[in-house]
Amino acid sequence: MNGARGVLLGAARRYALAFKEAESRGDYEDAVVNLKRAVEALEEYLRLYPDDFMAPRVRQILEGYKRKLRELEGREALAQASDDEEYHVEVNGKALKKSGVKEPPVFVLKEKPKVTFNDIAGLEEAKQAIREAIIYPIRRPDLFPLGWPRGILLFGPPGTGKTMLAAAVANEVDGEFLYVDAASIMSKWLGEGEKNVRKLFEYARERAREGTPVIIFIDEIDALLGVHSNEVGGEVRVRNQFLKEMDGIQDKDSNLHVYVIGATNKPWKLDEPFIRRFQKRIYVPLPDRAARRKLLELLTSKIKLAPDVDLDKLADMLEGYSGSDIRDIVQGAYMRTIREYFESGGKGEPRPVSMKDFIEILKVRKPSVDKGMLKLYEEWYERFKAL
Numbered sequence: 001m002n003g004a005r006g007v008l009l010g011a012a013r014r015y016a017l018a019f020k021e022a023e024s025r026g027d028y029e030d031a032v033v034n035l036k037r038a039v040e041a042l043e044e045y046l047r048l049y050p051d052d053f054m055a056p057r058v059r060q061i062l063e064g065y066k067r068k069l070r071e072l073e074g075r076e077a078l079a080q081a082s083d084d085e086e087y088h089v090e091v092n093g094k095a096l097k098k099s100g101v102k103e104p105p106v107f108v109l110k111e112k113p114k115v116t117f118n119d120i121a122g123l124e125e126a127k128q129a130i131r132e133a134i135i136y137p138i139r140r141p142d143l144f145p146l147g148w149p150r151g152i153l154l155f156g157p158p159g160t161g162k163t164m165l166a167a168a169v170a171n172e173v174d175g176e177f178l179y180v181d182a183a184s185i186m187s188k189w190l191g192e193g194e195k196n197v198r199k200l201f202e203y204a205r206e207r208a209r210e211g212t213p214v215i216i217f218i219d220e221i222d223a224l225l226g227v228h229s230n231e232v233g234g235e236v237r238v239r240n241q242f243l244k245e246m247d248g249i250q251d252k253d254s255n256l257h258v259y260v261i262g263a264t265n266k267p268w269k270l271d272e273p274f275i276r277r278f279q280k281r282i283y284v285p286l287p288d289r290a291a292r293r294k295l296l297e298l299l300t301s302k303i304k305l306a307p308d309v310d311l312d313k314l315a316d317m318l319e320g321y322s323g324s325d326i327r328d329i330v331q332g333a334y335m336r337t338i339r340e341y342f343e344s345g346g347k348g349e350p351r352p353v354s355m356k357d358f359i360e361i362l363k364v365r366k367p368s369v370d371k372g373m374l375k376l377y378e379e380w381y382e383r384f385k386a387l
């Protein structure tokens with residue numbers, strides 16, 4: 001369970017309660033202030049977790065709060081305590097609880113993902129690079145007398161499996177995997193970015209000292225360099241703190257197994273000192289033909305296919321599409337049969353997916369990454385290879 005999620009929902013609930021309390025006292029000014037904060041917290045939650053299972057309910061609640069806010073601001077004195085918008089969200093109590101047990105900072109998702117290297121189609125070079133940079137050194141540090149990299153940067157177009165790769169690493173080593181979304185480090189709701197970075201590394205070092213290898217995965221790491229920051233100058237401090245921590249695990253604490261994997265779709269947003277801390281840079285490209293074929297196989301393994309479906313031919317047709325595009329296309333083709341099934345009364349079983357379903361989807365679904373974009377990644381790689 002993600003702690004940041006719990007913090008935001010918890011904050012929203014507290015503000016909502018304070019709002020009610022103020023409203024029942026007749027202190028409309030205070031009521032408005034609290035309701036505004038509740039709205040902000042929920043908006044931040046929806047920004048960070050748009051696909052969370054609670055998101056649809058939170059959207060409803062948010063609408064209610066906003067309506068109420070307009071009403072209050074409009075006619076302060078007339079507003080009445082209303083009971084129609086109860087806040088039902090259960091807060092993740094565990095993440096907030098202060099116990100003797102060490103807990104990672106709240107913005108960390110400490111859940112072992114189930115994905116393995118076998119679930120990832122292609123990307124053989126990237127997998128090998130990760131084995132050499134993380135998995136082997138963790139297993140036999142004595143075989144690496146010259147040291148090994150602590151910072152690994154995965155970069156490439158969106159939807160190519162970067163997040164998946166990092167998640168799979170966690171399953172290939174017996175260690176602790178800390179998933180951090182860079183945007184949540186920068187969120188003003190979750191404390192000062194600079195302190196968050198410090199807490200994250202402190203926790204990682206402490207765990208590593210006890211003998212557990214720790215892999216910190218920072219997704220969309222370019223966000224650490226500023227775009228999402230709400231505080232003037234804050235992003236510079238976050239960046240500097242991050243560089244300092246990276247140096248720490250490289251030098252002073254280099255006997256500890258703390259690894260940082262960063263992923264980004266926008267490597268050109270990173271500056272040189274930042275890039276330098278990631279000695280290993282791994283390009284995660286669009287899937288080649290073999291990878292597309294494998295991915296189609298993985299994705300269709302649980303779907304009934306008509307005999308005319310030719311995966312080889314489909315793999316050819318999908319040139320230029322990313323892994324997540326391909327997943328969407330398979331899903332779209334399958335949905336055609338499901339839609340048809342329900343619209344025709346839902347009797348018996350849906351028909352198998354045919355080649356025509358794929359072709360129809362492809363007519364409207366274009367690759368999400370264009371060729372010009374690909375060139376940018378390659379140029380960037382060339383430029384920073386030797387750094």
Ligand SMILES: Nc1ncnc2c1ncn2[C@@H]1O[C@H](COP(=O)(O)OP(=O)(O)O)[C@@H](O)[C@H]1O
Nearest residue numbers: 119120121158159160161162163164323324327
């Ligand atoms: N190489 C791949 N093998 C299997 N699935 C993939 C691959 N690349 C992308 N996908 C699919 O696309 C989704 C998005 O991939 P993700 O790892 O989040 O991409 P990125 O982090 O590079 O933007 C995955 O959850 C998976 O369903």
Ligand SMILES: [Mg+2]
Nearest residue numbers: 162163219263
């Ligand atoms: Mg990703």
